[in-house]
Amino acid sequence: MPPPFDPGAHPNLTDLMTxxxxxxxxxxxxxxxxxxxxxxxxxxxxxxxSAYATVKGSADYRVSVGFGDPVKVTCTCPAHRRNRHCKxxxxxxxxxxxxxxxxxxxxxxxxEPAKPEKRPRAPRTNKGAPQxxxxxxxxxxxxxxxxxxxxxxxxxALGPEKASLIAQAGELARxxxxxxxxxxxxRLQDAVPATGGVGLDETAFAHLLVELELTRRASAAxxxxxxxxxxxxxxxxxxxxxxxxDLEPITALDLIAVxxxxxxxxxxxxxxxxxxxxRDGSLYAEKAITxxxxxxxxxxxxxxxxxxxxxxxxxxxGPAPRxxxxxRWERAPLTAxxxxxxxxxxxxxxxxxxxxCGERLAVPVADAxxxxxxxxxxxxxxxxxxxxxxxxxxxxxxxxxxRAPADxxxxxxxxxxxxxxxxxxxxxxxxxxxxxxxxxxxxxxxxEPVVLFGS
Amino acid sequence: MASPSPSPLxxxxxxxxxFLDRILASGWRNAEGDRAGLGGLADELAxxxxxxxxDRLRAIGxxxxxxxxxxxxxxxxxxxxxxxxxxxxxxxxxTALESLHAGKAIAPPRLLVVAPMNVAGQxxxxxxRLERGVAAELVLLEPPAPRPIDSTAASQLASRSGFLxxxxxxxxxxxxxxxxxxxxxxHEDLLWRETLPLGDGTIDRRVAxxxxxxxxxxxxxxxxxxxxxxxxxxxxxxxxVVVRAGGALRLRxxxxxxxxxxxxxxxxxxxxxxRSIGDDGxxxxxxxPQSLTPLAIIRPGGLLRRAQLAPLxxxxxxxxxxx
Numbered sequence: 001m002p003p004p005f006d007p008g009a010h011p012n013l014t015d016l017m018t019x020x021x022x023x024x025x026x027x028x029x030x031x032x033x034x035x036x037x038x039x040x041x042x043x044x045x046x047x048x049x050s051a052y053a054t055v056k057g058s059a060d061y062r063v064s065v066g067f068g069d070p071v072k073v074t075c076t077c078p079a080h081r082r083n084r085h086c087k088x089x090x091x092x093x094x095x096x097x098x099x100x101x102x103x104x105x106x107x108x109x110x111x112e113p114a115k116p117e118k119r120p121r122a123p124r125t126n127k128g129a130p131q132x133x134x135x136x137x138x139x140x141x142x143x144x145x146x147x148x149x150x151x152x153x154x155x156x157a158l159g160p161e162k163a164s165l166i167a168q169a170g171e172l173a174r175x176x177x178x179x180x181x182x183x184x185x186x187r188l189q190d191a192v193p194a195t196g197g198v199g200l201d202e203t204a205f206a207h208l209l210v211e212l213e214l215t216r217r218a219s220a221a222x223x224x225x226x227x228x229x230x231x232x233x234x235x236x237x238x239x240x241x242x243x244x245x246d247l248e249p250i251t252a253l254d255l256i257a258v259x260x261x262x263x264x265x266x267x268x269x270x271x272x273x274x275x276x277x278x279r280d281g282s283l284y285a286e287k288a289i290t291x292x293x294x295x296x297x298x299x300x301x302x303x304x305x306x307x308x309x310x311x312x313x314x315x316x317x318g319p320a321p322r323x324x325x326x327x328r329w330e331r332a333p334l335t336a337x338x339x340x341x342x343x344x345x346x347x348x349x350x351x352x353x354x355x356x357c358g359e360r361l362a363v364p365v366a367d368a369x370x371x372x373x374x375x376x377x378x379x380x381x382x383x384x385x386x387x388x389x390x391x392x393x394x395x396x397x398x399x400x401x402x403r404a405p406a407d408x409x410x411x412x413x414x415x416x417x418x419x420x421x422x423x424x425x426x427x428x429x430x431x432x433x434x435x436x437x438x439x440x441x442x443x444x445x446x447x448e449p450v451v452l453f454g455s
Numbered sequence: 456m457a458s459p460s461p462s463p464l465x466x467x468x469x470x471x472x473x474f475l476d477r478i479l480a481s482g483w484r485n486a487e488g489d490r491a492g493l494g495g496l497a498d499e500l501a502x503x504x505x506x507x508x509x510d511r512l513r514a515i516g517x518x519x520x521x522x523x524x525x526x527x528x529x530x531x532x533x534x535x536x537x538x539x540x541x542x543x544x545x546x547x548x549x550t551a552l553e554s555l556h557a558g559k560a561i562a563p564p565r566l567l568v569v570a571p572m573n574v575a576g577q578x579x580x581x582x583x584r585l586e587r588g589v590a591a592e593l594v595l596l597e598p599p600a601p602r603p604i605d606s607t608a609a610s611q612l613a614s615r616s617g618f619l620x621x622x623x624x625x626x627x628x629x630x631x632x633x634x635x636x637x638x639x640x641x642h643e644d645l646l647w648r649e650t651l652p653l654g655d656g657t658i659d660r661r662v663a664x665x666x667x668x669x670x671x672x673x674x675x676x677x678x679x680x681x682x683x684x685x686x687x688x689x690x691x692x693x694x695x696v697v698v699r700a701g702g703a704l705r706l707r708x709x710x711x712x713x714x715x716x717x718x719x720x721x722x723x724x725x726x727x728x729x730r731s732i733g734d735d736g737x738x739x740x741x742x743x744p745q746s747l748t749p750l751a752i753i754r755p756g757g758l759l760r761r762a763q764l765a766p767l768x769x770x771x772x773x774x775x776x777x778x
Contacts, residue, residue, distance in 0.1 A: 144522065151528075152521035154482025206476035213529035305650050306657050331652040351545040358540035364533040380552035387548060395548040413555050427539070429465030430546045441647060448659070449647050 002105040005046045007097045008241045013067040024085040032090020041095040047106035055088040063092045139172035155205045177239035178219045184212050186265050218365045247314030254278040255308045258421040259436035269295040273302045278338050281345035283321040307334040336441040339449045343419040346375035350394040357426035370424040379412050397432040400453050411443040411451040465542045472535045475528050483521035490516050566641045570751035571766050574721045581750045583704045590702025593741045595660040599667020636764050637679045638777040639669040654718035654746035683776050686762035689755045705742045710735040718746040724767040
């Protein structure tokens, strides 16, 4: 029996889903998702890179989506002539991504042959687990060979002659859905100077090699089943795609965006909006992952400087701050009282931050970022460093992204306590805060309650 | 920005990590010298009580090949980082901590007063913040408290606070003072009070921090003079900018039948609009690609009359626009 359909293995389908709201238009997209939710997508089959279904509307329409190269959609409804991405196409695509297990998988395309893919694709198999295991072993062997050659020759070995081996290793890692390993290899690819890369200094090269080795070992152990992988690491390490059922429902949140961050690599742009609950100060992270070539700036995420009253959301498995998917929410006024409450509830004692950083560093293959919203009783400077100081006199060195003004941001010259949100970095015996925002209802020079830094 | 000084043990561990980095960067086959130094380093760490970590370093030197060395270096580096993590300590505030420098002075924002309105029962003034002469942002300003104003302004503005009460009390007489709308400016630091949703975007309610003295700029600095002049002679065109250098503050032809498609700061403004616009008319509006927000109705002038601004406030009378 063929394995269940895995939408994550088809980049063109992922791309199509990202573009679909725009291609279909808001109304058709909304209607299509409702059709799916009402169970009107029936007789679903998928084979190769093509899916077929009957979508019940005012009549029964036959719909197909080919997500090879090029992407092709068909539907027998009249609206399809005006807009190829009609609501029935939206319904089928939504079903493919959200309920792939309901599709009958056939060995060959169900009704019409799918066009052969032009681009070399990640080798995939639907002939069962043994072949997958062989593929994994082969893929990891290539990564091993690459790491051994780099370890032997050092930074000087990162020349153009390695480009093809690095590319091959990256392709295999992505095919095996070893997301973290693939991302690290992409960084290596980007660093080959002779192929237009940016190069690496000694420290960055060594750190990357260590990360690669640790990640390769953790990935291999997880694939072999030697260790039970913490679900918190599964998404990053093994590219696990969470389903709706995996999300922990959560209701009645009162959120405000306290920071934004954009990380780009060769393939994807990962945007994160950090959200804080105005009632209890809990932090969440909303993420949007967009193929780099389709990214047109931040959109569709929590707006800055507004309060969101959230009726329904889901929390992904993972470390704090938990990743959140907002499902039903409304925008609401943000008042000075709420901002004062947020600052009052921010972490007022910095002595806990080193412990949190230490805990995170104890998991070598986890993302090392710790985020925190701290309350600064005062802000001052000494010997060229700027510090936030808590009520007990503990200091937290502040750093801001390079895009922020080189001098002290005006908003820090505020009367009274302010909230400072950012990434806590550990090193050299203490922690420091990379500032992503400053929060307060009386910030100097502003007229804004949340001053954002960075991208 | 560099970091404050670490503790001696943390600094030593940092040096060990750097040593391991150097071996990797040199390459196993080129790092003979550093490999030989691993034993001494291991002994030194053992003396500091880090025997197990020292053994990990010693094992690196005994690796059979580069792959095994990488494996051992990676594990030793992870162990080194975990040891450093345990040494992370809270940092006491420096005793000589000084207040932050005043830094570069920031010019106060420049606002053009557009129209009065009632939002959630409170009288507010819609203003546009001017940035390099362009209408860059729509702001709701709490009307400044009454106080003596400079003599130039005094002749043009009798009272500012409670302007709506005056308007609702009856149409101004022919000798009534000219209103500040689309004419007066405020140059003062503002304090944020509230952010409200407005269509797809937001709008801030702010208050002037130093009392809110209105300025009536000279003609050469009067950014809305051209728009007012075209309104007085009845020669405005749809989409005309109000602020001469541009921006989202526009003169628009608006229709009652389309009022549901416009964005409203308050539901009472829509009611006032529908009552007083007729089938269609002119408005001063904040216009973005996503929305049109009417701020006041404009009744253009002509040969025998001056243009007037009708606030979108139920019961409020029109007031003449200044010259």
